[in-house]
Amino acid sequence: MLVRFAPMIYGPTLLFAVGEGAVIPLIPVIANRLGADVAVAALVAAALVVGQLCGNIPAGWAVARFGERVTMGVAGIVVLGGLTGIVLAQSLVFFAAAVFLIGFCAASFALARHSFMTTRVPLAFRARALSLLGGTFRLGMFVGPFISAALLGLFGDETASIVFFAVCQVATILLVFLGPDPEKAVPVGAPPRRGDGDSREAEDTGEAVTGAIPTVERAGVFRTMWRFRGVLARLGLAAASLSAVRSARQVVLPLWGVSLGLDAGTIAVVVGVSGAIDFALFYASGQVMDRFGRLWAALPAMVLMGSGFLALSFTHELGSAAMWYAMFAAVLGVGNGLSSGILLTLGADIAPPDEPAAFLGSWRTLTDAGGAIAPLIVSALTAVASLSIGVGAMGVIAVLGAAGFIRWVPRYVPRAR
Template identity: 95%
Template sequence: MIYGPTLLFALGEGAVIPLIPVIANRLGADVAVAALVAAALVVGQLCGNIPAGWAVARFGERLTMGVAGIVVLAGLTGIVFAQSLAFFAAAVFLIGFCAASFALARHSFMTTRVPLTFRARALSLLGGTFRLGMFVGPFISAALLAVFGDETASIVFFAVCQVATILLVFFGPDPEKAVPVGAGARRADGDSREAEDTGEPVTGSIPTVERAGVFRTMWRFRGVLARLGLAAASLSAVRSARQVVLPLWGVSLGLDAGTIAVVVGVSGAIDFALFYASGQVMDRFGRLWAALPAMILMGAGFFALSFTHDLGSAAMWYAMFAAVLGVGNGLSSGILLTLGADIAPPNEPAAFLGSWRTLTDAGGAVAPLIVSALTAVASLSVGVGAMGAVAVLGAVGFIRWVPRYVPRTR
């Protein structure tokens, strides 16, 4: 009941994502417009975080996820019957908008109920569950295309996953009732984040999100969002850049599609293999011991890769640094979820997490635009090197702000 809905949604979404540019092209989009339509999914999730925070705070995780699942079915119907590019893009946006509700509802649930002592492992497993679905989904889609020869089969598969999710959420055991609130709300001694942000000592109960409201919560925690939140956004940007840079770099080297797919696939497999190790490190040694190595590895990988384009062994360096980026990304699994849970208001975190996830998703959405712009103005090597600089700045931010805002577990 805790991880199942996330896995089902990720499987369906992973099966459909590769087909979005294909369907857009069939509706008349060129390559640039097809990429823009595909980005509507990310934009929808970015726009959906704050409304999802309000909905979870007001109606609870279960109802929010169930209603979002029903709306996703409407979006999938729109994809199947879309006759215009604008209508298709709107349906893709709607699915992304609802995806934010699934992600935030589970994040909020884990924040209020998982004890601090193994919070990072639980959230790394949540992130790993999503990665598993996104990793396996495209293979399911490829198999369905081979059997039926039509993209509609993959969309129907997503719809079946959504129906199963809705049934599970509405008719399965309710984890909100089975697991008491408060286990995840305990703070370490000496955590003064609340006092620093509000200027008032915290005595008695903390105001609930329903009374404070989403935007008042954002203003109340503006300090931590502007500091640690920006460092987290830089991590999200570096992660997102990796997904764009690796295929582009292979194309710029003149490698064939099969070789690029193998390199990207191996990098993704390394990434997936390390998701639980990240949680172990964070719970045993602290959040910084996972965040800092991840940022340093990815920053060094981008910097080094940017100098190898014209070398005689460029393909070898490409494969090696793709593996390095996979290790760095794997070590960062669950960090954004865990840091968000650590600094959220302990009793009613949903509104804060909506703001937190908006920041991190914005970082991920901006990174491909930065790479694209710098590549157009200068070169791909300059764009890749710039993402290395973003990683270094993010590492400095984590060094400065994690010890200040994140409660110690030991």
């Protein structure tokens, strides 16, 4: 059943990711044309991530209340408004607001499919299905810039890439509203039995449990956050550290190459090879998680990326610094590839089976916050001390995150997972 509806399950996510990937590289360019310097252009580009961070909780509420199909369809329509704003923007403030709006709606696509997989994919291959979902995002971000470059070469104007994103969104809206609805066609799986790792079982509030077993009650987003504060503050923070390390990799590799005095072509090749290794391993991560357990993917990923950052931080002044840079970029690519889908899978494992969307909104807010803060940490430590100190700090965060996974994954996720 899931295979038959794969285009409807993965199609909207892939279309959105390809269109977004085509536009993301152009955001700083357009911002610069509107009068922004390098620092302000970077801030405008960050509006996309901030928008997604702010959109997770509203998206969780919308999916829980209106369903995945309506949420994705409406979000697609709003994205068209954001793209129109980008084309018509004559000021930085208006342009940044349009970018923020697109990021805000991106949360709806990500969370809707995450919620769908949580309730409908059998536990036996949940990690592989979610790793494939994560792979669609990576594929879109990998292919989108190349499509954008081709369109720029053909038309010589950024508007062509924005129109391409708009066409992807129109196709997404039509697919969502006119195609078969997988929410109705694919049955909801049975909720976990008591003791099977439901996060409600693991939550330790210190209160004695008495009386009859309560019936299922629809809880709001903020009530859900409070109800599951224990798992969010523990395993959620470990997951945020993984998101931070992933995000730091995207910032550190280009900066390190620049600090070594390498030319743009060499840096692009090193970053591209690291990204290719990362993309090649996304499905292997799901296989490992389904066969051996979640910790077998999370722990090696954190150890590899942590040791890669720590070792890289000591190589800047070496005579063979460029060689070490290329080698540790590959190590970081392997580590990031092995972590593909782990945040989606852990969120699905510990989400309440009766109403996962509200919980997943909180979970994704935490992980996205980790990804948003990491570049700020690297930037601040580089300004105060040096880039090596900033890179080493991300290695320390990875080590602490690995310790968090060792401590909390066995507690909240059973061995069967």
